[in-house]
Amino acid sequence: MRPTKLDELIGQEHLTGASGVIRKAIQTGNVPSMILWGPPGVGKTTIANIIANEVKKPFYTLSAVSAGVKEVREVIEKARLSSRSILFIDEIHRFNKSQQDALLGAVEKGVITLIGATTENPSFEVNSALLSRSQVYTLKALGEAELLALVRQALERDEELKKRKIEIKEHHALLNISGGDGRKLLNLVELLADSVPGDFEITDQLVMEVAQKHIARYDKSGEQHYDIISAFIKSIRGSDPNAAVYYLARMVEGGEDVKFIARRMLILASEDIGNANPTALVIANSTFQAVNVIGYPEARIILSQCAVYLAASPKSNASYMAINEAISTVNETGDLPVPLSIRNAPTKLMKNMGYGKGYQYAHSYEGNFVQAEFLPDQIKGMKFYEPGNNAREEELRKYLRGLWKEKYGY
Template sequence: MLLNSHQPLAERMRPVKLDELVGQEHLTGPNGVIRKAILSGNIPSMILWGPPGVGKTTIANIIANEVKKPFYTLSAVSAGVKDVREVIEKAKHSPRSILFIDEIHRFNKSQQDALLGAVEKGTITLIGATTENPSFEVNSALLSRSQVYTLRPLGEDQLLAMIQQALTRDEELKKRHVEIKEHQALLNISGGDGRKLLNLVELICESVPGDVVVTDKLVMELAQKHIAIYDKSGEQHYDIISAFIKSIRGSDPNAAVYYLARMIEGGEDVKFIARRMVILASEDIGNANPTALIMATNVFQAVNIIGYPEARIILSQCVVYLASSPKSNASYMAIESALSAVNNTGDLPVPLAIRNAPTKLMKNMDYGKGYQYAHSYEGNFVNMEFLPDKIKGTKFYEPGNNVREEELRKYLRSLWKEKYGY
């Protein structure tokens, strides 16, 4: 049963006001920088960085609607320098026009350079959306003239709120009786992507006549029938890279090479694949095999020089190596634990003994007093507390259960005794 609308549900439900937006309260809530910018009418050029389906395009549309400025939009997938220059020419007649560029990371250097002058002069206010780290994909000159705002993945409660909004507010869905009896499959398949979630809800409603009772089994059956082919600019892109990463993490070189082949055949950017492997080499292998990070970094550099088709061989070698390597997420867990401590305890004072003391005044204030220089002691080690008093004795790093990190554990145990087991 097709719903009587030409627009997809995700478009029909796209918020037009900040108060309608689900998620991103740190940017659009009462104290959010974007809300404050809208209220002041002073919108800076910005890069919105975050995963798919969390509100990047929606925020750009809301900004344009709220500040009542001319609004132009381009997709970096299809637009070129000529399109950029045409928009800039139009914007000259209305300063501070807003230009929204979706997937700005896909613009090459010359395309990004074409924006620079207009952004500098204030001819346009640029809003770029990207799923990729802008530090890698947006050139430094343009990046320095823009604010970078990070959008967070949507949580379970937020995704369920989006479904409820759609069922109670959408004119088409209100005509149907839809009961969400189970929701886990909806959340799993959508992967935190709000747009994908709403499209899935619509697919279910179109596929089931009469009353709709959503169960995990129903969702899985319908989703399997509608799996899309790989599209580097579409939703399946994120499913394939997820499968690729999880296959390497799961030490399955066969599956990992298969998903690598899917991406290569789909025309995926060689840098995108290589960059993901650099991250994985540290996050999922770490000190279980430190050479993994060195190899992945070298591969990133190599494929940039070589390019396709030969780069496929280099990528394959690295994929097989990473998948076949022992795994550890101990370093990843350590920094996550430390960040949690920082967020919970705030800016704790650094112990006086290890503070920098470049001036006489600081020395008189006991900066550096009592510091014990490790190299002056046997084994180049002295048992001294370096953490702030409030969290002294805390252990953030727990070595993984693998040969290399067991060696690290033994060494740390010999130094710190009770902290690592004695």
Template sequence: MLTSTRPPLAERMRPRKLDELVGQEHLTGPTGVIRRAIQTGSIPSMILWGPPGVGKTTIANIIANEVKKPFHTLSAINSGVKDIREVIDKAKLSPRSILFIDEIHRFNKSQQDALLGAVEKGTITLIGATTENPSFEVNSALLSRCQVYTLRPLGEDQLMELVNQALQRDDELKQRKVEVREHQALLNISGGDGRKLLNLVELICDSVSGDVVITDDLVMELAQKHIAIYDKSGEQHYDIISAFIKSIRGSDPNAAVYYLARMVEGGEDVKFIARRMVILASEDIGNANPTALVMATNTFQAVNVIGYPEARIILSQCAVYLASSPKSNASYEAINKAMQVIQQTGDLPVPLAIRNAPTKLMKNMDYGKGYQYAHSYDGNFVSMEFLPDELKGTKFYDPGNNAREEELRKYLRTRWKEKYGY
């Protein structure tokens, strides 16, 4: 058995150089903006936004190591204005010090305001990490002084590369015979979180004497028994919100309220819960019940005004309503299909007939020529192709199988017969 006094595997495997980082090539690859910043030595203040376990903290450490600047760290969970000011005072002695703040979205306005002057003057270079959309959680004054870089979830190949690297390079694991015979359970439980994945691998190896053969059954058995062990870094926060969302998506109001209560009891940020329900109302319910989005949006506004403990009642009402609503992801699928086509076809030219023509020159170039104004026709509709020529006849939106969207399908059939079944 391995000793228990060593740092966690995820920490032992933390990359020290950009070339060791798995994933985020769009930021750290040969032409990536962060690599270029390191090469020039000109590091801007930045917010690293992405899901847990994809490299936010690692990138901050690599930047500090590469540019050889003093590096200070704070966690927004347990740091206050006093801690910020102490770091700023230290940074005044070493200009351009880097201050890394994990979970910066948990800082309140006064804490974020305490950073403003130092960032403006260049006393510190701020690197904030957040799993939440910084447009909502970082105040505009501070956000305007930072670049926002979005980190992407790790894919299956990248996650397995992390595992293989650990087995081959970690001083302790490479001394043991470890075979990954099946890996789906590893990926499912880790949820794309590289840190959680490595800690789960370590848990398995710690729990098995002699040779280790990792199978899905073994992973599930040990994970269920030792959830708290591999949940060292607070990942249960994400497990509970995942269970909450999946319960609503699965139309189970009882499970939804149970996981909501778990979050409320744990002191979860009321806005975090409400925002997730706003997203779900559109992604998983959509036009099957358009009122769901109205309900969720009003809930978000209400709980911001009310706060705990009464906000729990408003959250519960909304969660029950969403769980009890008919479900459709048709709009979610439509935008994904459209974005995939754009990635494949690029920026196709907009048809001349529907281009804007504010000047005489544009009109002479036939901008707007042939446009048919729908309200001038019977039923306020005219059969006209609005997509680029290369995409004529393409259908992105396919109404869901529910009463509300069946009505939409019937309506669309009367207009776009060839696209919707006639």
């Protein structure tokens, strides 16, 4: 079911479409080393295979889960015998520094073209030397239309599936179980075809029945890694420390990277707790620093303490919603001019143009506050932050109401 040509790829138009940078690189035959960063099942491995197929270069693949420095060096030695081989490393974020360093010389000298795939931000997980020698391309999550197109393409082109009449009558369960993961989705379609003889219609009921009987099938490509971290985060968000510790134990026993777990809790501390308990961010950041120093097995204790604290904290996504709303407004309104009164005026010319004129220095007024307008004229009075319904943010609401009166409507 995996596409072998660029024109068969569904999604990632910004990279592989008519004007996409990867398509242009393939057309010129000048493919750089690159890191493909995106959620699971959006086409990272497929793109690597297509590149190798299109440019007709020797192609080697390693998984960072099972390969070490020895395997990396063996591939590099083989690559020296051919011209510009391509080495694809799946989950490159799981390579440690020495494993990544083993790649540097070969990438630098052009012995290999490296294509790394990662679900984690490469700025954190790929060392700077290797990162500086690679282009980072961000892959986007597949939308509903793209996921359905992926299924239809498989039904029409797969040698076995196209022999049968399989129609999509309902698709909600299909998409919900796969969670936007294209690989999971195709595994599920394959599972349905194996479970139901002859021609059939895909319905929500059929998908649920088959999935419940064969759920273990979905883990054959390691997707359970993402299911467990999802369950862990949702348990903390749902204020259930027992479930949070259970899923943490699953990850610890599975050998999950301590930094991966700690980083997710660090994000959650702001996204789901925020100013309902600002100390949560401090605790999560301290946890991230501590587990980097401690490592397993003791790091499990620190992770557990943090997970329990975050789960037991009051929750608020007010700051998360505020920045999303502000970004949406920026995208809609563009670069609105900053009011002259609050512009920087480092030169005489700027002062003569009115930069900084009329600025009221808050500390010169009673209570270190003066009512002034800081937003651009086109959106003045607009509200992005709505304090959450919790004790700490109720204090913020009361404070802001005291300052701004009716202006913000708090």
